[in-house]
Amino acid sequence: MDYFRNMLGGPQGEGQTPSGAETVERLCERVSSSTLLDDRRDAVRALKALSKKFRLEVGTQAMDILINVLEQDRNDAEITGFTLDTLYHVMSNEPTDEEDTSAPVDSDLGGQFTEIFIKKSDNVSLLLSFLEEYDFHVRWPTVKLLTVLLTNRQKDLQEIILVIPMGVSRLMDLLSDSREIIRNDALLLLNQLTKGHANIQKIVAFENAFERIIDIIRDEGASDGGIVVEDCLLLLQNLLRNNASNQNFFKEGSFVQRLTPFFELESENSNKQGGWSAQKVTNMHLLLQLVRTLVSPNNPQNQTVACQKVMNQCGLLQELCSILMASGVPADVLTETINTVSEVIRGSTANQEYFASVLAPSTPPRPAIVVLLMSMVNEKQPFVLRCAVLYCFQSFLCKNEVGQSQIIQTLLPTAADANSITAGQLLCGGLFSADPLSNWFASVALLHAIVENHTQKEQLLRVQLATSLGNPPVSLLQQCCNMLSQGGKFQTRIGLLMVLCGWLCDCPIAVSHFLSNTANVPYLISQVSSSEGEEHEAIVQGLCAFLLGICMLYNDDKSEAFSKSALKQVIQNRIGLESFTDKLTQVAQNENYTRAAKKPHLYYKHPNEIVFDYSFTRLFKSLENEVLKAVSGSGGAINGRTLLGGDEDQYKALLREQEEVLSGLRQQLEEMQGQNSASERRVAELTDQVQQLRDQNALLKAHKGSQGTPPPVAASPSGASAEEVESLQREVDSLRSQLTEKDAQLQASAAGGDEDKENNPDGGAVLQASLARLQGEVASRDQEISGLKAEVTRLTTELQQKSTQSAEASSPESDAATAELQSRLQASESQVAALTEERNSLQERVKKSNEENLKLASNVRTLEEEKQNAGGDLREEMETLKKEQDDLLVLLADQDAKIDKYKTKLKELGQEVEDDDDDDDLDDDDDDDDEGDAD
């Protein structure tokens, strides 16, 4: 000690103050070099004394040396304690009174030293091993040091401790330490340890944390306890929040039941003290939040339901409700209690029933719901409390059709009871109050009384309101519309629009009621088509668009002026599709919308933040697309439920139509095929005719050739012999035949030649006519084919449309039909192609026959010329022939006479002579031939 004093005091005497760094350096040297434990202990104690003032110096120079001391001198509790304290001071960022406040302090110096320290995870293991040491001087600074390490570098240290065997367990054991200060600091340590680390939370829970913590809370006096209770509750929160496994364990371990007594309020006690201490308020808040963690709507459904059940059974809900109705409870605790009750009863029938039965201790006793609603529509109540009441009301009505009907019942005229205040009266009062926030609260409350409840929507239509004296009563629906059209504050209009949307949705009767007042739709139209761009107005416009869409979606078409199609027309013409869509989609993009859609709880701090209701955002989300479809969709059935069936019918009709078109096309095809074969036949005939004409032509040519050579005139006056006779006869015969031939030909050339002349052109004309007809036919077929083609393309596009449509509808029936149609279409397309080919070949043939025809015509012409020439020659020849004939006749007569003479002579000589009948026969044959040729 003396040495220590000298060392510190010495420099003062010499007048030259050594810097802190120098002193720290000398102390470090002593710690590391001294062989005596006492010396080392003194040096460390000195370092500890300096460690607050010279954090940086001690931290930078002594860290390793101190860690070394922890390892080497662990058997000496005192030096270990000093070392741990020194390290604690170095790491801690907490300002102390000793610290030189004027010196510039790195804000995260402790964090940096922590980083250095935990770089070797063995150091953390070393610290944890000190926890086995029972000595207060070791255990307590170890706990403090670990806590500050965890505070500075939470994530890293959590991972290190998790990996150290029994690391978490050893820290948990600290809760069992009989020395309160260690137990209390252990609570702080565990709070840091478990923050945001599910696995550590589970291990801590496994180590009986719930049991131990709840014991501490109980022992410390529960909500009346001090800050230790607060730390315990924070730790419980840490262990349970977002940790389903631990929540399950908490419930299974029957720990919920153990919370119940903590909510018991000793009424006389609080009255005596005249108010709640700040600590009690904090403790109560944390207790309530603990309950909310267990039944949060964001937890798995089965988990929340199970906890809600337990809370009812073990009397926790009853305790909460008694706080609700107790006097002297601070407003913020009351608000949180209302929120807690909300979540305990939300969606749980048994709990909702209990809540409905709770009576306020007033005279006369009123249902708690009514008392709460009174606060909600009272603008003098704190804003958060009013929000909580609405949340409670919503939770009471969530999945609670009986509750909904009870609330609506109080609005109906039959149940009107002038003496008592009812929920219905309060809601109406709020709805028509001058306070926009009350309007909003009452609207949303009303919305929840009818949401997803068709019966109550219709019941609410019956509500009539008495207006000023002398005027007829007006329906609630109409009154809401009237208020809406009168303008008013933003929140009033939003509230009314939300309740109207919820009311009209899925309720065609309400829609027709709404439409029956002809002023309503024009108002909505004027709102939606307004171009005011201010944010709030944009929301109103979007909601008006949504309401219009709902009027369309759930329209029963009973009102002609505002039927589905009429509304659609109006929207498209007056607002425009694009503008309508813009206005509608703006709503969901609003940040207020996203905020409200997050969770049912109303966590608003300021009245201005209130715009949307959670359940409305769900309604909007589910209907937004349908509204857009209905407004922009291409007609058809749009009533939400029948939408799909209508589509199917549409497709079926389309299919039928297309089938008809197809069969028509098929008929046309058959006709065309018939025409085609007919024209083919005709072409064949024509080719035949052409062939015949050719043959005739050839024949004519041959004739011309034979006519070109004049018949030989062989008339040699021979002696009277048989040979001569025979030759003569032959000559005569040939002459005769030639003559007849000539005669015939002459006739032909005289008449038949003309005939021939006419005949051929006539045939040509016929040909040409038929050709023309053919061409006409071809043209008409061309037209038909192009028509067919057009139809085919139309069909294909229709088919494509249909296939996409059917893909949408994904109806296997229409798919099959479409496939069939397509195959049919392909078949008809190929048929058409075949037809076109045929047509082309026909055209070619026609062209050929045309050419042939032309050739024939020219042939005929040349033939005619030839014939004319031949005619002239023939006449000359004829004349010479006639002369010759005459000569021959004379000669013949002579010879006949001679022959007769010879005959008689021969008869006289006894020789038989034949008649010349044969000659005649031969002539006949020749004639026949000529006739055949003339044909």
Place this chain on the structure above:
Amino acid sequence: MSYAYLFKYIIIGDTGVGKSCLLLQFTDKRFQPVHDLTIGVEFGARMITIDGKQIKLQIWDTAGQESFRSITRSYYRGAAGALLVYDITRRDTFNHLTTWLEDARQHSNSNMVIMLIGNKSDLEARREVKKEEGEAFAREHGLIFMETSAKTAANVEEAFINTAKEIYQKIQDGVFDINNEANGIKIGPQHSPANQNMPAGGSGGNQGGGCC
């Protein structure tokens, strides 16, 4: 809701041997063919009756994957019973039993009852580990043995209940210190009037008292 005793179990063994399915079958009486990989540790609970006494079982189902080993080790100490599970259709899961057993013995209290379970007994056709082998291993290491099927629920009840019976027997024999909750055993509220008065953490009360 009241119980005579509360036992803490852990289920350990290689990944994919059917630990979570065994727990689900025991607590919910259902089988889930496709089960998510367990992350860390999951909790389940059920009440059973032994010897006419209500016994609450709190069961921690651990992740089999090696990466979670450091987390799951933390659960050994506080457990009264452990179900060590292997898959009879995967020889390697049987081969790893020694490692698991060493781990368990090292970190748990020495009285922890270990039940060896050959799971998936419904898949007889794909069996790779003979029942005799399991029995032999159990005999050698002083474990109880059973083959189960989480799918058909065969022997699942028995596995959990027989483990509880063994623990119960050890309590009757005075082997377990029932007042030390670190053993994974707790006496029910109505059975332990003295329990709450016990000093919770007086383990080292005799060492260096002078403080502050």
